Amino acid sequence: xxxxxxxxxxxxxxxxxxxxxxxxxxxxxxxxxxxxxxxxxxxxxxxxxxxxxxxxxxxxxxxxxxxxxxxxxxxxxxxxxxxxxxxxxxxxxxxxxxxxxxxxxxxxxxxxxxxxxxxxxxxxxxxxxxxxxxxxxxxxxxxxxxxxxxxxxxxxxxxxxxxxxxxxxxxxxxxxxxxxxxxxxxxxxxxxxxxxxxxxxxxxxxxxxxxxxxxxxxxxxxxxxxxxxxxxxxxxxxxxxxxxxxxxxxxxxxxxxxxxxxxxxxxxxxxxxxxxxxxxxxxxxxxxxxxxxxxxxxxxxxxxxxxxxxxxxxxxxxxxxxxxxxxxxxxxxxxxxxxxxxxxxxxxxxxxxxxxxxxxxxxxxxxxxxxxxxxxxxxxxxxxxxxxxxxxxxxxxxxxxxxxxxxxxxxxxxxxxxxxxxxxxxxxxxxxxxxxxxxxxxxxxxxxxxxxxxxxxxxxxxxxxxxxxxxxxxxxxxxxxxxxxxxxxxxxxx
Amino acid sequence: xxxxxxxxxxxxxxxxxxxxxxxxxxxxxxxxxxxxxxxxxxxxxxxxxxxxxxxxxxxxxxxxxxxxxxxxxxxxxxxxxxxxxxxxxxxxxxxxxxxxxxxxxxxxxxxxxxxxxxxxxxxxxxxxxxxxxxxxxxxx
Numbered sequence: 001x002x003x004x005x006x007x008x009x010x011x012x013x014x015x016x017x018x019x020x021x022x023x024x025x026x027x028x029x030x031x032x033x034x035x036x037x038x039x040x041x042x043x044x045x046x047x048x049x050x051x052x053x054x055x056x057x058x059x060x061x062x063x064x065x066x067x068x069x070x071x072x073x074x075x076x077x078x079x080x081x082x083x084x085x086x087x088x089x090x091x092x093x094x095x096x097x098x099x100x101x102x103x104x105x106x107x108x109x110x111x112x113x114x115x116x117x118x119x120x121x122x123x124x125x126x127x128x129x130x131x132x133x134x135x136x137x138x139x140x141x142x143x144x145x146x147x148x149x150x151x152x153x154x155x156x157x158x159x160x161x162x163x164x165x166x167x168x169x170x171x172x173x174x175x176x177x178x179x180x181x182x183x184x185x186x187x188x189x190x191x192x193x194x195x196x197x198x199x200x201x202x203x204x205x206x207x208x209x210x211x212x213x214x215x216x217x218x219x220x221x222x223x224x225x226x227x228x229x230x231x232x233x234x235x236x237x238x239x240x241x242x243x244x245x246x247x248x249x250x251x252x253x254x255x256x257x258x259x260x261x262x263x264x265x266x267x268x269x270x271x272x273x274x275x276x277x278x279x280x281x282x283x284x285x286x287x288x289x290x291x292x293x294x295x296x297x298x299x300x301x302x303x304x305x306x307x308x309x310x311x312x313x314x315x316x317x318x319x320x321x322x323x324x325x326x327x328x329x330x331x332x333x334x335x336x337x338x339x340x341x342x343x344x345x346x347x348x349x350x351x352x353x354x355x356x357x358x359x360x361x362x363x364x365x366x367x368x369x370x371x372x373x374x375x376x377x378x379x380x381x382x383x384x385x386x387x388x389x390x391x392x393x394x395x396x397x398x399x400x401x402x403x404x405x406x407x408x409x410x411x412x413x414x415x416x417x418x419x420x421x422x423x424x425x426x427x428x429x430x431x432x433x434x435x436x437x438x439x440x441x442x443x444x445x446x447x448x449x450x451x452x453x454x455x456x457x458x459x460x461x462x463x464x465x466x467x468x469x470x471x472x473x474x475x476x477x478x479x480x481x482x483x484x485x486x487x488x489x490x491x492x493x494x
Numbered sequence: 495x496x497x498x499x500x501x502x503x504x505x506x507x508x509x510x511x512x513x514x515x516x517x518x519x520x521x522x523x524x525x526x527x528x529x530x531x532x533x534x535x536x537x538x539x540x541x542x543x544x545x546x547x548x549x550x551x552x553x554x555x556x557x558x559x560x561x562x563x564x565x566x567x568x569x570x571x572x573x574x575x576x577x578x579x580x581x582x583x584x585x586x587x588x589x590x591x592x593x594x595x596x597x598x599x600x601x602x603x604x605x606x607x608x609x610x611x612x613x614x615x616x617x618x619x620x621x622x623x624x625x626x627x628x629x630x631x632x633x634x
Contacts, residue, residue: 003581003586003587006577006581007585008588010574010577010578013570014571014575015572017567017570017571017574019569020563020564020567021564021567059586060586060589061586061587061588062580062587062588062589062590063585063586063589064585299578456533
């Protein structure tokens, strides 16, 4: 029994509910939501270190033992993602304090951000497939509210698409769960893993696995990303940053969990399929990123490219590549949040979003310009920034598996990321200034501080990679050896 | 449109209490038998929705001056609160306890913390359903 395991979900949930009663007191809402996120960070760091000494932790809700009860399982992989979520959300909250405005703050903005985090953390930590569905729904319901909050025309148009596509994929999720329960008779992930290994992953189970692949690829934007660029460019900057940093990552996490713990017996079918989908995603995302000249669209297509890139690690399915994917996941949560915040700040300052309409911003806002440049380098994987180590390991793993086509596409897509962002940089930051020094809107430090913090984070993650390497190695080891996870859940009497 | 349907209003006066009683009955039969907070809450909220349909929103809000968004929030607070309460007593999250107590009128009665949890569920359901109904009716 480790009640601490549930805290990353309960703290934001409880605080979110409390904030509903504090609707008129915006200042109190800001302080308390920040307190909740900091408390979550502290709890998660504690869990992460506890895992290193005690092994995988689990908490049986209400004392019902697995496989009968619902439980939370914290291994290094999920806890690393929870930690990154909490840190990134705290910084985005800092940005939203001075950017979203009273119209949002009075309409339960902070409670829903906290509910979103609760759903995301719950999805990372749960050890039960149906509970994963529930946590997904918590996260999605909060995101439906956040995407429509404000009620601008474009938001409503995009939210219809977003809601319909997610309701559909949730329905498929439910169907997949029903099939799996009908075939195997359990929904506890560790128990599923054991039973699938016992009966062998026949054609029926492989098809069920592909249904899950469909569901999670709709959620994470793998191949089925057509809804993503529109939805992620509609809401206000802070919300878009939250979505870009967190939401697709939950789908990616679920895919990693499902295809390393449950359906890992027929990699030449499922993992090859993931590889093909990842390749097409990277090609499509790259085309999108260079085709549009709207900053928000370019940034959203960069999310798509990354989804493909991370899943290359899962497709080639060896420990080195998985290590790379985990590094890249953590890096991408930080740096995508930064990218969305910077893009939003540029649009806020100029009032325009097309490349051709912006120019010479670096004269007016040098710090913003340099931050954007650092972000570009980090996304392109230039050492010593955080993108480098993940790319290196994914490349190494792909070479090890002999998947040279995937390797070529993955690194070419990196070039397209670099090109698309340099295009923003050269068009918007270089050249003649469009804003004279007299009437330039002031860039308040409170808007800049969160961006600087995230910039520091990507630098620290790159330089201090030794600091988290033990955790990442442990995470990859657990993913590649499902019996470790199964042992901790089913056999360990703690 | 002003509705003035005497028959419906008179019937409703009676029927609402039947529905409410049935809702409470469903609620208390829960956690060991079919029933409980969720369907109890649904039945309770159906009584409220009937009131809103038969009378207009202003009249009902004058009679029941409650913000149903807050009702839902209180419900969730109860649900999460009972879960965290178990943590404070050193048990697993969401653990429930029960015991038999001698009460003056009822005699030996089983009291369980799961009733608090179910009450939270019921409140969350009532709050959510009524809020949905009211927001849709505002749009039309």
